[in-house]
């Protein structure tokens with residue numbers, strides 16, 4: 001069931017019909033700021049529920065540029081003060097094979113916009129060590145961190161995150177699951193190396209089993225340039241179309257430009 005959010009005018013006509021065909025719950029907001037406000041309120045609710053149930057809120061952060069506004073909002077008043085950071089345990093959906101201090105590092109973006117500004121204990125921030133020469137070993141080590149920190153879900157005992165934040169690339173990739181890459185078909189490992197179609201090419205990424213085991217997953221999508229990727233999700237022929245939380249919630253936080261381009 002989809003519903004255009006109250007904030008911002010849902011696009012008229014065909015776009016609204018297409019929106020309702022996206023899987024899960026779709027809300028449309030005014031720009032990155034509107035997406036950030038809505039996603040922050042949503043995170044507050046699911047984090048409170050997770051913390052009450054287990055004492056932890058296990059979240060995988062998205063990389064790229066779209067989430068930065070959300071992270072900066074969470075690190076500022078009033079959200080910084082009202083969030084129970086002591087319950088948060090932070091993971092990453094993917095990382096580029098570059099040093100953590102490099103400009104394109106997803107960890108660096110999260111550290112600058114959020115992690116350096118809120119009191120999450122360092123031992124509960126789990127960086128993907130994608131700068132290591134042996135990416136396969138780095139992937140296996142990160143999978144072990146996930147497995148140790150998260151409750152198992154289903155017969156395959158997939159590590160279950162409380163929340164996965166996701167971006168959407170213009171070619172329909174998400175995390176670092178890119179069209180045509182063998183990582184798309186991995187069902188027995190939780191973290192693998194993958195290959196992007198833009199630099200930095202080598203990546204580490206969560207696999208679909210982990211995304212699908214999450215209690216809550218949310219795409220943050222802004223800009224008309226994502227219209228074709230959204231149409232690919234509707235057609236089912238892009239990697240992002242394969243995200244299906246098995247017994248979890250899927251949300252789409254779109255801005256009006258992305259929704260209008262659908």
Ligand code: 6PG
Pocket residue numbers: 062063064065066067093094095096106166167168169170173174175176
């Ligand atoms: C990455 C990201 C990637 C990102 C999309 C969207 O490392 O590139 O994890 O999956 O979320 O490319 O990026 P934007 O939000 O910058 O459009």
